[in-house]
Amino acid sequence: MGEIISGKELSKQIREEVRLQVEELKCKYKAVPHLAVVLVGEDPASQSYVKAKERACIKAGMKSTAIIKPLTITEEALLNIVKDLNDDTTVHGILVQLPLPKHIDENKVIDAIDITKDVDGFHPLNVAYMHLGRDAILPATPKGIMTMIHSKNIELKGKDAIIIGRSNIVGKPIAMLLMKEHATVQIAHSRTVNLKEKCLRSDIIVAAVGRPNTVTSDMVKDGAVIIDVGVNRVDGKLCGDCDFENIKDKASYITPVPGGVGPMTITSLLQNTLECFERLMK
Structure with a gap:
């Protein structure tokens, strides 16, 4: 029988390493990484995923903020939320949960996220840097x-x-x-x-x-x-x-x-949030 690669076990190990790193950074900067997640609508799968991210952040010693808006939110209003998060120096990572309602252009929203806070690694510049082999936030x-x-x-x-x-x-x-x-x-x-x-x-x-x-x-x-x-x-x-x-x-x-x-997807998101925090605090 082949060897099973358990993401569940590996993620436990990495999340504990992240938690210890957060403790060190808290002592150094008197602050902890802060992830803001924006969810539009009430899709059960998306809600569950957002809650899982929030739990993982809290266990890792990070701050997590969920901004939940109705499906009727306008594209302009959503872009304004992203802008406010970009400008908020206490927020180090921004994630807009996909998919979005059809009346909102996902590309516009992704493009609006500050590349230094793009924990999903979806911003076109992060994608370009990855393809070029340069330093990038990875999906x-x-x-x-x-x-x-x-x-x-x-x-x-x-x-x-x-x-x-x-x-x-x-x-x-x-x-x-x-x-x-x-x-x-x-x-x-x-x-x-x-x-x-x-x-x-x-x-x-x-x-x-x-x-x-x-x-x-x-x-x-x-x-x-x-x-x-x-x-x-x-x-x-x-x-x-x-x-x-x-x-x-x-x-x-x-x-x-x-x-x-x-399990490794959310673990990688924690690592990306930590990476964004360290970059922004330097």
């Missing part, structure tokens, strides 16, 4: 994936990797981060032909499409590393994009769902 999920890979000292140099999914949030950035460490990367998507053949040639498979059983056992070569980013609900149970039970014995390493990449 939380890809950052978490790389942390999981590094935790097991998995060799990336010269390896063939395939990313299934081309989103700006996961697919594209994780491809860039893997290439930065000298992996040869291929991006697949819904229109990719011969996906099975491409996966069988890959040493690393990152599945991030949000569709159960996208990757099955016959698509995985022995010893491959499987990173499952998908979160799906089937018959009332959470599952990923990979057929975990039938793949785990073929893989050298595999992430479970739940308890894999998911």
